[in-house]
Amino acid sequence: MSASSDSSIRKIVIVGGGTAGWMAAAPLAQRFAQAGPARPEIVLVESPDIGTIGVGEATLPPIRAYNATLGLDGADFVRKTQGSFKLGIEFRDWGSVGNRFFHGFGDFGPPIDGRSPWQHWLRLQRTVDNLPSYEDWSMATVMAHRNRFTPPEGGAPSAANAFSFAYHFDAGLYAAYLRSYAMERGAQRIEGLIVDVELRPEDGFVAAVKLADGRRIDGDLFIDCSGFRALLIGGAMQSPYEDWSALLPCNSAQAVPSERVAPLTPYTTSTAKSAGWQWRIPLQHRTGNGHVYCNGFISDDEAAATLLAGLDSKALDTPRQLRFTTGRRKQGWVKNVVAIGLAGGFLEPLESTSIQLIMDGVGRLIQFFPDRRCKPHLAAEFNRLMAQQYESTRDFIALHYKLTDRRDSELWRYCADMPIPDTLAHQIELFRATGRVAILDRDSFQEPSWVSLLMGLGLRPEAYDPFVDHVDEAALVQHFARLRQAIQQTAAGMPDHDQYIARHVKAAPA
Numbered sequence: 001m002s003a004s005s006d007s008s009i010r011k012i013v014i015v016g017g018g019t020a021g022w023m024a025a026a027p028l029a030q031r032f033a034q035a036g037p038a039r040p041e042i043v044l045v046e047s048p049d050i051g052t053i054g055v056g057e058a059t060l061p062p063i064r065a066y067n068a069t070l071g072l073d074g075a076d077f078v079r080k081t082q083g084s085f086k087l088g089i090e091f092r093d094w095g096s097v098g099n100r101f102f103h104g105f106g107d108f109g110p111p112i113d114g115r116s117p118w119q120h121w122l123r124l125q126r127t128v129d130n131l132p133s134y135e136d137w138s139m140a141t142v143m144a145h146r147n148r149f150t151p152p153e154g155g156a157p158s159a160a161n162a163f164s165f166a167y168h169f170d171a172g173l174y175a176a177y178l179r180s181y182a183m184e185r186g187a188q189r190i191e192g193l194i195v196d197v198e199l200r201p202e203d204g205f206v207a208a209v210k211l212a213d214g215r216r217i218d219g220d221l222f223i224d225c226s227g228f229r230a231l232l233i234g235g236a237m238q239s240p241y242e243d244w245s246a247l248l249p250c251n252s253a254q255a256v257p258s259e260r261v262a263p264l265t266p267y268t269t270s271t272a273k274s275a276g277w278q279w280r281i282p283l284q285h286r287t288g289n290g291h292v293y294c295n296g297f298i299s300d301d302e303a304a305a306t307l308l309a310g311l312d313s314k315a316l317d318t319p320r321q322l323r324f325t326t327g328r329r330k331q332g333w334v335k336n337v338v339a340i341g342l343a344g345g346f347l348e349p350l351e352s353t354s355i356q357l358i359m360d361g362v363g364r365l366i367q368f369f370p371d372r373r374c375k376p377h378l379a380a381e382f383n384r385l386m387a388q389q390y391e392s393t394r395d396f397i398a399l400h401y402k403l404t405d406r407r408d409s410e411l412w413r414y415c416a417d418m419p420i421p422d423t424l425a426h427q428i429e430l431f432r433a434t435g436r437v438a439i440l441d442r443d444s445f446q447e448p449s450w451v452s453l454l455m456g457l458g459l460r461p462e463a464y465d466p467f468v469d470h471v472d473e474a475a476l477v478q479h480f481a482r483l484r485q486a487i488q489q490t491a492a493g494m495p496d497h498d499q500y501i502a503r504h505v506k507a508a509p510a
């Protein structure tokens, strides 16, 4: 990246040092580290008095691409963050009490005759007695059920590389890890409490932020990573917040760590409750747990009691309460302010999408990196792409609530009746009538994820892709049987998740 033209950005100020702040600082510092003396200064301001939200420990597979771009050593990263591996999410009691399904990372096998394998599965399901579940052709799901993990092998497509994975990590250690990375590459950190924002009279751009001790920090570009406070984007820039709580009614969480449980599962667990759901995230030094709920349907005390009752190991602390409003800033980029992280919006953590939205926000900021004029066209394109991603992710998460047979509590009765956006209604009806899936956004969830969810929640399509009828049925049955056997055998030969961690990425005791 060149930093040489007259109107180039000379100083970037990042407001906030949580996951979002350091995830923004690290790639910017890396890119500008090569730019010589003309490189912009990168300054991050954070207030230890305010602190960070301290949750956000499960991720999606593209985090590996983010780490790779930074040149991070995968093993060192897992060790330093007390991390573990994530092959997907196990959902319990979603759709109906007693229901279990897995949203695995990867697909259901290679296309057959150019069509999705699970379309062929839909066809066979009508004619073949006792056809195993479609989940048996998801490598990640089979590995997770057997508690196995090893990274995908290179080379020709095979069962040994037919899956993807992400990480679980300690949020505080992750931010610290990226902080050292960014600071080694020239980013500066300032501790202080921002109490005021100074705007330029001529164009309303932010000129500087002012600290409680009187210091003034000026800059050309401000990245607002101040969390739910949204100091710049909501405060100074007054970008309105679009509230999506009618569609995603949970607005609170209680979070508590508990003792590590062996064996460490290579997946997150999400268990639906009467007024929300509970997460379980296995780390090397502890288990992360939380109960996400709507406080209109359960009191905070009852929510904390539900959380503690649902733990499978001893709590290491008392539950910590968090409050949020699901939604997003109508414009995440206004003038010379770009919001990343919770300042730009929040979708509850059911599918671990917030860190993904941070990564994609940072990626787009780098792609559309402005000069000092911050032409509004760049902001418009950034905002268009972010809106699309937020909305499609919102629909994906809302589907978990909407597609339910549960009527056993106020929350589930509300969700069954709640109106949904046309995009989501179209997705459900398209699948119900034809077995097809609409890809609402190329950067968000793809067909296998939608299928996992729609099928997992119990929706069975009335029809399937008519092209699959052209394949010889006996050959198809054989192909499915061979593939299933290869998947089972490959998974059986893999190490346990615990063993893999012990051998390759064991963290020092916390």
Ligand SMILES: Cc1cc2nc3c(=O)[nH]c(=O)nc-3n(C[C@H](O)[C@H](O)[C@H](O)COP(=O)(O)OP(=O)(O)OC[C@H]3O[C@@H](n4cnc5c(N)ncnc54)[C@H](O)[C@@H]3O)c2cc1C
Binding pocket: 015, 016, 017, 018, 019, 020, 021, 045, 046, 047, 048, 050, 051, 052, 053, 054, 055, 056, 057, 058, 059, 171, 192, 193, 194, 195, 225, 226, 227, 228, 229, 231, 253, 255, 290, 322, 324, 340, 341, 342, 343, 349, 352, 353, 354, 355, 356, 358
């Ligand atoms: C219950 C819950 C569970 C979650 N689970 C997941 C998950 O599993 N996966 C996932 O991807 N995401 C998850 N998230 C979201 C994730 O936690 C956040 O996206 C992520 O931590 C980024 O937060 P942030 O950096 O935007 O904000 P914060 O962590 O809140 O950081 C804000 C920063 O701004 C600074 N600041 C604020 N005001 C001032 C001021 N006046 N002066 C100076 N500094 C200031 C603070 O000091 C802090 O450094 C979860 C969120 C919640 C609420």
